[in-house]
Amino acid sequence: MINIIKYSQEEKNNNQLIDEIVNFLFINLENFGDPIQYIRNALNYAFGRTNSNSGFVAVAYNDNNIMVGAAVVLYTNMKGVFPENLFAYLAVDKNHRHQGIGSKLMQYVLDNTNGSLSLQVDPKNTARQLYEKFGFEVKYLEMRLYRM
């Protein structure tokens, strides 16, 4: 059985938990991942470690209480031009995929957020099918100007 636990600001000083989630995401995002510091920045934001930003992390544990999936949501404090929630990361342990854990996490995120969500997905990533199954659609082409 899969048990999903929601962590947020109350755990902001739990360095061991936050390190575990950062490492889990870094390993399991694989080809579609980010530098570890980007992941840590998102976690710092979700746990309210940086000023008043916040969000939450939903972690899926198996029967042996091993972390097998994680989803990170950041609250934008916006509505309209930017949706209320940024779905920053979703990953399931390599050895536990195709068992519905990603879908469970997605449903959990939808049940535990208010308002709209946006996310980024590589066009080649099969995760896109999961997102479409839950009603996500391509609305805009994202453009970035990178600056130091």
Ligand SMILES: CC(C)(COP(=O)(O)OP(=O)(O)OC[C@H]1O[C@@H](n2cnc3c(N)ncnc32)[C@H](O)[C@@H]1OP(=O)(O)O)[C@@H](O)C(=O)NCCC(=O)NCCS
């Ligand atoms: C994407 C990911 C989270 C899905 O987790 P999962 O537990 O395997 O997902 P589920 O078992 O709930 O599958 C959900 C749906 O996703 C799709 N899907 C997931 N992996 C797939 C794959 N390798 N090939 C095709 N479809 C896939 C299917 O549509 C599936 O629906 P179905 O079971 O009704 O066919 C997981 O593959 C993962 O961690 N990938 C690496 C990290 C990543 O790419 N994250 C997303 C970044 S945007």
